[in-house]
Amino acid sequence: MTRPLRIAFYGSSLLSSYWNGAATYYRGLLADLARRGHRITFYEPDAFDRQQHRDIETPPYAEVRVYPATEDAMRAVVAEAAAADVVVKASGVGVFDDDLLAGVIAASRPEAIRIFWDVDAPATLAEMRADAGHALHRAMPALDLVLTYGGGPPVVAAYEGFGARACIPVYNALDPQTHHPVPPDPRFSADLAFLGNRLPDREARVEQFFLVAAARLPERRFLIGGSGWEGRGLPANVTHVGHVYTRDHNAFNASPRAVLNIARDSMATVGFSPATRVFEAAGAGACLITDAWEGLEFFLKEGEEVLVARDGRDVAEHVAALTPERARAIGAAARARIAAEHTYARRGAEVDAILARAAAEKIAETVGPVLTRSVV
Incomplete structure (x- = not known):
């Protein structure tokens, strides 16, 4: 020191x-x-x-x-x-x-x-x-x-x-004092949730990974949080909840069956750039699905601590196959890894x-x- x-x-x-x-x-x-x-x-x-x-x-x-x-x-x-x-x-x-x-x-x-x-x-x-x-x-x-x-x-x-x-x-x-498991909140109940503001170098990837998956699974519930999406046409099975304050991030991450991370174009290209949301979600014990980017293995192990998708079809397949038991197991493993190392x-x-x-x-x-x- x-x-x-x-x-x-x-x-x-x-x-x-x-x-x-x-x-x-x-x-x-x-x-x-x-x-x-x-x-x-x-x-x-x-x-x-x-x-x-x-x-x-x-x-x-x-x-x-x-x-x-x-x-x-x-x-x-x-x-x-x-x-x-x-x-x-x-x-x-x-x-x-x-x-x-x-x-x-x-x-x-x-x-x-x-x-x-x-x-x-x-x-x-x-x-x-x-x-x-x-x-x-x-x-x-x-x-x-x-x-x-x-x-x-x-x-x-x-x-x-x-x-x-x-x-x-x-x-x-992760700061375990601020991001941790909490009881589910009905406001954020969904099969898959994504949190992120609408930005020019993110929107195409949100379309590719989140909205395509929602369209492929019309019987499932999808949730999107963040500013800017109110002006965007969304599938009928997608609910937009607007800006989510940090006081609600734990509930947002702990309530859905899975949470999606989508890197912005530039971050995905460079790699080794996990978003804050990755650690917040892991801290809350969420089952995280992420787009693929170089360096992910430094933070979480694919298939055990995180699910990795290359496109919206992969996301849809993960959501369709995910049982509550497996979701909890992945979330618990991610939380343990992040709490120990990051x-x-x-x-x-x-x-x-x-x-x-x-x-x-x-x-x-x-x-x-x-x-x-x-x-x-």
């Missing part, structure tokens, strides 16, 4: 999961880092109606600074980076992203650890490949670390190719060790030249 550090974290939102898939990830990691003694201030803009859809109050593990989505307010919170030992700019804040990145780098002290934390590495890397003037190209020499939500070897190689000193994936995980306590320990190494390197960088000059 490193010495307690003051961490300034500039992200999308800690308080709201509304159009903000990174919320659970932030909460799990930052809660564990706080338990290790680190002092965290999380800066989030008042944007995208997230503050009107909060699903937690200000947590005990972080001070949360909600600032107006204006340039003046952004500059004011950027200036506070000067007081931090670790300055984190996350991807996808959604408001003044480029200015935030440049600003916190400029405001931070020379001995501070500067981190870009990418919660959508495939999208960010695609932007960097397409734009030689991308803000991250300019910022890369000043960054000590790039941490990513997932992506594995392909993402590490890509970031190192762009000049990152170090790129380290920090995967999603918790935020483990991820927090990983990040704590990363920060300890980075802090030692910064000391060597800043103190070493001073000692050399004093000897000369």
Whole structure:
């Protein structure tokens, strides 16, 4: 464990999961880092109606600074980076992203650890490949670390190719205190349920894996949660329940016979990118059906801890053949595996060790030249 550090974290939102898939990830990691003694201030803009859809109050593990989505307010919170030992700019804040990145780098002290934390590495890397003037190209020499939500070897190689000193994936995980089995809720009763907002690089795969399966099994009940689907034509046996707050995620996962995970196009292509939903569902003891992606075996074993589908026909066959007994057995095995190997306590320990190494390197960088000059 490193010495307690003051961490300034500039992200999308800690308080709201509304159009903000990174919320659970932030909460799990930052809660564990706080338990290790680190002092965290999380800066989030008042944007995208997230503050009107909060699903937690200000947590005990972080001070949360909600600032107006204006340039003046952004500059004011950027200036506070000067007081931090670790300055984190996350991807996808959604408001003044480029200015935030440049600003916190400029405001931070020379001995501070500067981190870009990418919660959508495939999208960010695609932007960097397409734009030689991308803000991250300019910022890369000043960054000590790039941490990513997932992506594995392909993402590490890509970031190192762009000049990152170090790129380290920090995967999603389970917080057993927040995601766990609960009694079934009739609101979420179904043979198969899927939770995810309607996004351009997800919709085709939802059609392929979820809606095709529903059409093949008209006698079965299907459930879809998330924002945006109200404007989409759905089969008669599919019920849309709208945005599902995190307080209801356990019931959403524990009530259906099975829960479907569908990776976005970019995440599926890169692989090694399990969504937060994978760990939430496993934590609730759900029987998970997922689309196939490289690296899945690192997290769950096919056929025993998860069912894998290559298309909607596979999904339909899994649903048709799944008995309540087998569903419970798969869910229990997944929960045991994730609880043993993939918790935020483990991820927090990983990040704590990363920060300890980075802090030692910064000391060597800043103190070493001073000692050399004093000897000369």
